[in-house]
Amino acid sequence: MRTKAAVLWEVGTPWSVEEVELADPGPGQVLIRLAATGLCHSDDHAVTGDAPVGLPIVGGHEGAGVVEALGPGVDRVAAGDHVVLAFNFPCGHCRYCADGRSALCYVARRRLAGKAYPSPFSRDGRPISAMGGLGTFSQYTVVPQESLVPIDKDVSFDVAALLGCAVTTGWGAAVHLAGVRPGEHVVVIGCGGVGMNSLQGARTAGADIVVAVDPNPYKREQAATFGATHAVADIPAAKALLEELTHGHLADVAILSVGVGSSALVGQMMTTVGLDGRGVITAVTPGAADAIEMSVVGFTLSQQTLRGNVYGGVNMHRDIGVLLGLYRRGKLNLDELVTRRYTLEDINQGYADMHAGLNLRGVVQL
Ligand SMILES: [Zn+2]
Ligand SMILES: [Zn+2]
Missing domain, CATH: 3.90.180.10 (Medium-chain alcohol dehydrogenases, catalytic domain)
Structure with missing residues (x-):
């Protein structure tokens, strides 16, 4: 045909x-x-x-x-x-x-x-x-x-x-790959179709402070609907806000979900997490920008973790049903x-x- x-x-x-x-x-x-x-x-x-x-x-x-x-x-x-x-x-x-x-x-x-x-x-x-x-x-x-x-x-x-794709990848980044726990502090950098679902995943997992980072005012405004407790325009503003809200402990989890990633953004993302902080890179970064610029000694001595994201770590035959259940009962937008x-x-x-x-x-x- x-x-x-x-x-x-x-x-x-x-x-x-x-x-x-x-x-x-x-x-x-x-x-x-x-x-x-x-x-x-x-x-x-x-x-x-x-x-x-x-x-x-x-x-x-x-x-x-x-x-x-x-x-x-x-x-x-x-x-x-x-x-x-x-x-x-x-x-x-x-x-x-x-x-x-x-x-x-x-x-x-x-x-x-x-x-x-x-x-x-x-x-x-x-x-x-x-x-x-x-x-x-x-x-x-x-x-x-x-x-x-x-x-x-x-x-x-x-x-x-x-x-x-979008919901599973974003939600799973927070729930499965970062393993957000109740009361934790989460920052999501880039709040498009995938990042919004990382905000929702943080909400599902019981996060306390959830900071949305996006230069686009429309997306910052929408972020609250998807579970953000705060929204700022850039990473330095997120770091300053977290310093203030957490008495200097910063975030437990940061997730990078901008449209096009870069090595510089990965390094900046890791400045927003504190001791034992976990970073997840969801954004696809062009092949030419492979080297990550970050404080390696800070990473080591803070016992941090940085990982990639394949499909949010979800099992589609289990999690698509889970997501529809959350949606049906008003827990997922x-x-x-x-x-x-x-x-x-x-x-x-x-x-x-x-x-x-x-x-x-x-x-x-x-
Ligand atoms: Zn996709
Ligand atoms: Zn297989």
Whole structure:
């Protein structure tokens, strides 16, 4: 069949909305009619080349839709089911999955690196990759059944789409990777679609002081809704505020979730945490800026920890249900994350709005 999709042909060019060929679902695969997909910064990193992917590619790695048709042997979903599509779906039996760290699934990493994973998309016989193995910037896609999490039919697709990446990655940074404990002090640097969810994760985990840092006044204003107790414009202001609020102890946890990271920002982030402080780097940093500038002796003698972030350390088959439960009972804001809605044809406008700081999350309705 044919489907309309947004394709990136070359680095530095806009998304091209065009008709492409979509293969039938093979064994274990499912045809999905997508209803909504989120405009994640990671797809834009492919456009800028900050995070190279195999081109051409159908973008989009967070989405929600309806199961249309099943390939042979599919037994986890049925036609008509509403589902979230999640890109980092685990194999269940590699050493990391076996150990309960399924976000680090070795098989998923190989797939995301483009190895041993045939894409269902093509045009004129030329294969087109699928972002995250999903390609959700498309009216239809074909994905393995393991990438799907069935959801209740009363959950809106706009909200559900964000559970595939933004919410999980941000919330998990605070809950799983930083391991925020009740009463702790947390600072979140960069409050877009992912950072707002780190604020929410800090709230879920019972943090006391939660400082949002963002130069954008709109995002600072929104931050309170998502669990921030304070909001400031930059890292020095956050450090000064924490000095005052904590009698000099500073934060227990800092999370860097700006749109584009840098080594300098990582070093600055670590100035906001005190003894035994934990820093989590969620932001993708361009490859050219690999060296981290920070006080290493201070890091050592303060017994600090700095770690990366793969998918918030979540187990999607457990945590997407947890997040929907929190949402249903008013403990997690999801509707408020969706700032603007676009058609697929307007996808480049959506990314322009993201760059202009207008959106917590833009969503394309398909
Ligand atoms: Zn993403
Ligand atoms: Zn695995």
